[in-house]
Amino acid sequence: MRYFIGTTAGVALVGGICVALAIPAASRPPAHRAAAHAPAKASQASGSCPVAGIDPEANQPLAEWKEPGVSTCRPRMVNGYPVPDATCTPGAINPTLTLAVLQNPKFRTGLCVRDNATSPGQKDKTYRWYGIPKPAHNTGQTQTCEKDHLISLELGGADTLANIWPQCGPSKTVLRKRYFKQKDLVENFLADQVREGAIPLADAQQGVASDWTQYIDAATAYYARHAATRRHPSDQ
Template sequence: MLLAGCSGGNGGGSVNGKHRESTGASGAASARTPASGSGGAASSLIANGPGPQAHCTVQAQPAPGTCNYRTVHGQPPQDASCTPGALNPDVTQATLKTTVCRASGYTSTIRPPVSVTSVEKRANARSCGYTASLHDAEYHHLISLELGGDPNDARNLWVEPPSAGHAPGSGPSNPKDAVGNKLHQALCAGQVTLAQVQQAIATDWTTALATLHLT
């Protein structure tokens, strides 16, 4: 049965209007159970999160200063030791048509509310040592909701700084969203499996399309 997202939220569940996530109910130390039924062995390397919850709570973030940023081709990928990704166990290869590939509406039902993610975002900025304007950064799902990422597992969310050349004060501008959209289209068209897109974007979103020969 499809859960109706986190109670007490506005349904949007994003800071700056984009994707968001955090850890399971037990915080950053929640059990890392391998995913199953996702159409291939690759995503079994990525932990399952708790999945959509009837009530969202603020999730624990890594300790301040324990995560690092790097720049690859002008983009700031996540620190994989802090943000390895986490999967929504409700989304499998067998359930694509009733979850992420249904006509509309699935991701809006599972997004955490801003009242939760705004607190997580500030804490995660301290985790990463991000001190610039949070207006220009995005609290972002590594594996997006439309690709079966867990909605509120801290292993799947991080404060992503703006790309190189970004004008300060202009708000987030993130090409990762376009990558996720193309992967979603390919997934729902049957060109790639769920496991393939999840592993590709979790490994390096800047090369995910090339890795899957979708460029």
């Protein structure tokens, strides 16, 4: 995730929206247990991680997963935004990234988990699975795709391929309006809500994995109302 401070014009939703977005228990997808995953070991992610007890390779997919074949994955559009193929990218959590860890002000995804379980080169395989050419000059204002953690690392997502997909486009719009920047807004919003106790961590993980677009309006309104006072979570 990267910083996203832009807001969408015309949002003025009524107060109480943060409470309304919690997913009703009856409609939440059941929690899945990984059938054949060894218990996560408690280890220091790296010498630079200031938080103990994190296993950066811990991986618990939300559904049974195996590596997809080339061009076998198809994203779909929901509410005008792409969501990944659930068979190819069901989402996965790192169970050692507990609420206490995520609430720890010393925790930083870049220092503690990012690119530990999978390298950037390994993540590139997801482009082939989705039949998307890896874009050249994919940085800054020319960035059109992001190798996105479906459940973001700051929401306890795993840095594994069951949780990563290439989120691309639309290219003919300003950077802050591209799909991955809109999802960044959602991820930052949910991370704020989880740390503050407004949404249970498991609910946020399941919700963003099943349909991240359901939070767009709430996230946009939240940051429109709190733009002057909220510090967006850092990925450093």
